[in-house]
Amino acid sequence: MMLCNESRKEAAGLTPFLTPRKTIRLATWNIRTMYEAGRTAQVAKEMKHYNTCLLGLSETRWLQTGQLRLTTGETLFTKKSKIKLNIIQCYAPTNDTDDEKKDAFYQQLPAVLDKAGKKYMAILMGDFNAKIGADNTGYNEVMGTQGLGYINENGERFADLCSLNQLVIGGSIFPHKRIHKATWRSPDHVTENQIDHICISKKFRRAWKDVKVMRGTDISSDHHLLMTAVRLHLKKFKNTTNMRTRYNVSVLKTKEVRTAFHLSLSNRFQPLQDQIENNDTNIETQWKLEARKEKKVVLNTSRTRAAKAKAQEDYTATDKEVKKNIRKDKRDHINNLAKQAEEAAGQGNLR
Template identity: 25%
Template sequence: MKIGTWNVTSLIGKQFELIEEAKKYQLDILGISSTKRKGQGTLALNNGWQLFYSGVDPSTHAQAGVAILLNPLLADAVLEWKPINERVALIRRQLKATILTIIQVYAPNIEADYMAFLDTVLIAMESIPMKDFILFLGDFNTHVGNDSQTWNGVIGPNDDQDLNNQDRCLLDFCATSGLSIVNTFFQHKNIHKYTWYKTGGSMAQRSLIDFVIVSQNLRRAVTDVHVKRRAELSTDHHLVVCILEISSNHPIRKIKSKKIIRIRWEALADEEARRKFAKEVDQRYSQLPSKETDIELEWFLCRTALMEAAAETCRTKQIGFQHGQKKTAWWNEEVRKAISEKKTAYCQWIQRQTPENWQNYRQLQDNAKKLVAEAKSKSWEDFGHQLEYNHYAANKLFWQTIRRLRKGGQKSTRSVKDSSGRLLIREEDILNRWKEYFADLYNSPSEKHTKSSELRLNESDESNDISLAEVTTAIKSLKAGKAAGVDEMRPETLKSLTSGDIRWLTRICQVVWKTGKAPADWQTGIVVPIFKKGDQKECSSNRGITLLSLPGKLFARVIERRCREVVEPQIQEIQCGFRSGRGTMDQIFTLQ
């Protein structure tokens, strides 16, 4: 397992660069210091990476801040996330045999505040169970010297001799708590040892102040700690990587990213695309046999025709967590190229630390910052333009953006707890747990089920046939933007059909009406758990939302309209709830 720590100076606008560096060095966990991010919470980033952050109160000036970045393969096994303040936060993760607790810190560089900082760290450490493996990461803003004889087991001989009162505070804390500063136990060249550097002036400066500190039960598992000086994130600190030989829950083999192909349904907003789509469907309908067949075959032919016509007209897109995908509007090719040039210039300066190479790097760094600022500004201008001119989707787009900005993103979790409270990580166990939970929830033994009587229809009575007008009215009443069911049919698909194409859906509805049998897709629902409040890993903290087939809903709406015509005259005038054109507001005015 590879674990890193890095003082990034500021994380604002650097999330995507940070993930690229973490992937480049194959990190499983990355502790981050000096994020300057306000508030506390979790953030779902690109490619499934999860960011757990802890900062100052949103009403104060941004300073300090710590965070922990988890690889997608590890994010689901988190047992506890405990943000303490802007300088200390801890996370506990389940391993195969035990639990690993990671404490990310960012120490103050003022000696008067250092003891209070260590007291906070000690309180956090005391809350951890004794059997846990404990790993401290972060910028401790101090030196520890190389007196390994006096501080036997706490430090090794591979550091400078510099030591002051603030440095002794950390050594005393580690000695009392049974901790080891493992950076100092491994001998490396200076370029792979020092974690901070300063250029400019008559003399360059460097020091070792970013540490990896472990508990005694974890010390033998550490095989190396060294600096990756080619990692670049516009900061004066180097990335520190620690290699642990401990068993984790995720498989050793590399898992390929899921590539899910979806149709670009949004293209149907264009009039020309809708016309072409309707024409393609009409051509396929003209080749359909006139004689009605089995309902499953009828539905298969219709669904296949609609999907093929949509794929040909709208084209397809690849979604899901893919390598290199960016979940932001401002990350464009120009920004990517500028950042790539900046990183290349940094590597050139690392190889030859001349004033010319340093000046070139700083120039490209400023240029990248400028392009990012311009791209972000243009992104917001485009957003305003969409709200102003696209009235069709403006309301939905507006509230999506408000929720994203207010919450800062929510961590999606896959792992859940079973009925006894044990954390489940394997995908098969997770699916079985959800199946068990919803089966118990929706099939309570206390519920009494009445036997349904079979409705016999007179098939010879053509006046009961479902008409083209009924299906057309039902399609017009569908709301756009709704999620699809198992058949992947969208409201935009049905709304793009012409009256001639709607005859195909009318034919299928008529077969269902006559035979009393509906396609399997219409009877299948996808249950999606939506987190409400409480522990995300508890099934009871989620509410199940069932996604049904839209053509199936269409048929149900036709039947509901027929039933309403019969039932409506029999309902008393005082009944206002669940009636079209009426509401409880009418009753309130009546009482007043």
């Protein structure tokens, strides 16, 4: 069942409601029967109240297939073969049912999942009559530890199905209070179990926001509405195009171009070569640096307090002279560069 404003043809086509920009709500509900006056209107009312985009119904007791458009704007689908949605609504046999019927169900369901394809997101939901429990030993890739009670036979079949088809059981992932996990209650309101489930493809697990029971719904059913919030996450595409500049080296075959290129390189790297050949510090400064190094050795090897004081005084005086010479060399170097720039500007060489 869907809330939509499309025409019948649009509703039967691919539904574009799953987008990365908004979170949608999907739900499953065992309503026991649709053969009751006003039942469809009650379902539609609860959908609007909880802002549900798509609701899967179990045990409708309808034998027909097709779709029904309600006056309130909702569309009921009772067969999904014409809808290109990877959403599968199920009703599984109870735990006391004969093994033959259980085997037939769990043999048919994988074929339906394979038909839906594994490239896109698949959501499997419905009343599976399966208790999965809180112990996920052996199923840690498809189950969490937030389930209720202990796993039963149907639960093992259901967990094996999810493990083989890479489906994650949502009710076992998100931590909630017990009242927001139990999907079924006994007629005497004493026993509660978690037997309705919503599963999603393992590769799209990050799209899940929450899976929670909504106890406020009322349709005279012993099952609660189980709802999930889904938002599609797309991986950002990074442009890995190589933006390296390509040069036309074929023009270097021409002698004139090759000579001009060599001359240009020589002019560009000549200042660097001059700087390497002519060190920034002159000979006097280098001599003072060596003298300061010797003073440091004398300071470190002095034994007496008086000798250390004398060595420290000599080292401090030498250090001052070194720093003074370095500042002078720096000024001279800057003045030299400025003079070269002025001479180059006077000759019209602005490079």
